[in-house]
Amino acid sequence: GQQLNQSPQSMFIQEGEDVSMNCTSSSIFNTWLWYKQDPGEGPVLLIALYKAGELTSNGRLTAQFGITRKDSFLNISASIPSDVGIYFCAGPGNTGKLIFGQGTTLQVKP
Amino acid sequence: SAVISQKPSRDICQRGTSLTIQCQVDSQVTMMFWYRQQPGQSLTLIATANQGSEATYESGFVIDKFPISRPNLTFSTLTVSNMSPEDSSIYLCSALRGETQYFGPGTRLLVL
Numbered sequence: 001g002q003q004l005n006q007s008p009q010s011m012f013i014q015e016g017e018d019v020s021m022n023c024t025s026s027s028i029f030n031t032w033l034w035y036k037q038d039p040g041e042g043p044v045l046l047i048a049l050y051k052a053g054e055l056t057s058n059g060r061l062t063a064q065f066g067i068t069r070k071d072s073f074l075n076i077s078a079s080i081p082s083d084v085g086i087y088f089c090a091g092p093g094n095t096g097k098l099i100f101g102q103g104t105t106l107q108v109k110p
Numbered sequence: 111s112a113v114i115s116q117k118p119s120r121d122i123c124q125r126g127t128s129l130t131i132q133c134q135v136d137s138q139v140t141m142m143f144w145y146r147q148q149p150g151q152s153l154t155l156i157a158t159a160n161q162g163s164e165a166t167y168e169s170g171f172v173i174d175k176f177p178i179s180r181p182n183l184t185f186s187t188l189t190v191s192n193m194s195p196e197d198s199s200i201y202l203c204s205a206l207r208g209e210t211q212y213f214g215p216g217t218r219l220l221v222l
Binding site for chain 2: 033035040041042043044045048088097098100101102103
């Protein structure tokens, strides 16, 4: 079935550093979504991408929809301690229901 | 956006018992879903809660184990039946409004 593969699985960085994570699939996705899950909370949508090649920013976050429609990346600039959490990529599968990647766990050292 | 609340937020249950989780959305939504998130894992869709009819279950999930109700457009319940320790997980309610899918805070379940 369709799968989304995220990397890296986890990251431990210093406050102020930039972060990059990506999501790939062997299948084409027409929408790419990036969610963040804070500890003890449900996922919250950060950025939605609807068009191949699209580059979208939300504050310190930037995400791109790959040209092949099989990948996407999320960058976080100048990380701060509240960036800690799990970042999930997601996209609607063939049935229209969301498929989630395995998540990238981010830890930020003050 | 959609504001989703869940009750209870957490519970510790004995094996063999059942727990019903409630999900309330602040206003009408087109679709509601229930997910399971096992410790350290991603989200797995259990079922789509259909208003006024039986839920649509994903492969590996059955109605007898996870009965779901959706009596109206803003409320749904998920019951975890005859629980075992393997059911220890976070259960998340989700709702679709427009093109965006929103999530509740989750219910943390520990089965002893």
